Amino acid sequence: MRLPVLALALAPLSVALTNPRVLVYTRTLGYRHDSIPTAIETLHTHGPANNIEFEFTEDPMQFTDGTLSRFDGLLFVSTSEEVLDGTQQDALARYLRSGGVYAGVHSASACLYNDSVYLHAVGAYFDYHPSLQPATFLRVATHPATDPVPDRWRFAEEVYYWRQDPRDQGAAVLLTVEEGSYVNDAGSSGNYTFRAPHPIAWCIENPTYGQEGRAGRSFYTSLGHTNETWTDETFIAHVFGGLKWALDGATTRAYGAGLVGNNVTVATSSSASGMGGTGGAGGTAATTSESVARSSSAAPVASPSSSAPSLGVARAAVAAAAGLLTIL
Ligand SMILES: *[C@@H]1O[C@H](CO)[C@@H](O)[C@H](O)[C@H]1NC(C)=O
Ligand SMILES: *[C@@H]1O[C@H](CO)[C@@H](O)[C@H](O)[C@H]1NC(C)=O
Ligand SMILES: *[C@@H]1O[C@H](CO)[C@@H](O)[C@H](O)[C@H]1NC(C)=O
Ligand SMILES: *[C@@H]1O[C@H](CO)[C@@H](O)[C@H](O)[C@H]1NC(C)=O
16 A cells, blocks of 8 residues: 655655755764664765765764754764753754754664654654564655665564654654564563554654744654665665655755755766756855865865864764774
């Protein structure tokens, strides 16, 4: 059965004026997934072909108005526990209310449990999971995040259970899990309920942050536990499909809207960077802090008028060959 998420898929195509810039946050204070380096390498490798500039950090001090305003989107990957303090959570809330986009993968739902704005971004908090084992995920909506996914998608994964129903946060469910396709060999940590069919991945067109303007869209998938998954082309296309859908809500500067995002038009030496429309024609040199690691194919060009502050955001985030994260 397909749910009618069609309206989302058929929304007018947005044309980015420049590549959206996304900050990937992988800080953990609880469980740390050993697939995080693989996730970073995969995002780094696939960013250019998807016209997304990733920067990577585990430094909560980057959650300030000034730093976040440079980004069109935030991508939380396998974060755990209270990875931001109250001041940083306030900056995150202002960012989301300003049109900033949220995307979360796997245990991104297992952090910031006391942050009601974060709940509305992620959709639901993780409760527990049965042991890692093959399970069958069902494609229940037409959406950029599910276009690459088979109708029945079976692989070894943790099936997440929830403390809330994401539909109560406005989510349209994209993937569910077939109950009975795995063994539920664990139990809830509390008296939580959510509705069937069991949500696995979803998107939120208009998250409720109490904002005055238009908030950024959000996308969340609970898949992504293992290294193998993070190197699977179907999963990678699923994550990029969801992230790009959220960015294409066009609430940020990369799309000529909103209060946050990448407003720097990158001079392209190759048309392969694929910036659509006329917006990229300005020929303005890219301005970037040399201290900030980028995954764009466009070579960072030092500019005397660089407006990018000299930040500690994921310097040398990806050692090109090893894909290892360096936090300074
Ligand atoms: C996953 O990959 C990382 C290196 O990126 C490695 O350290 C880790 O052992 C791998 N995990 C498994 C279960 O193979
Ligand atoms: C979150 O709230 C609960 C309930 O008020 C409290 O017990 C817990 O200590 C809080 N956690 C953090 C990290 O603030
Ligand atoms: C769980 O919550 C439901 C609904 O509030 C309630 O009816 C039920 O008694 C609760 N069960 C336990 C074990 O607390
Ligand atoms: C981008 O936005 C910042 C902050 O509003 C501003 O200072 C800067 O001049 C803008 N740069 C361009 C190229 O528009």
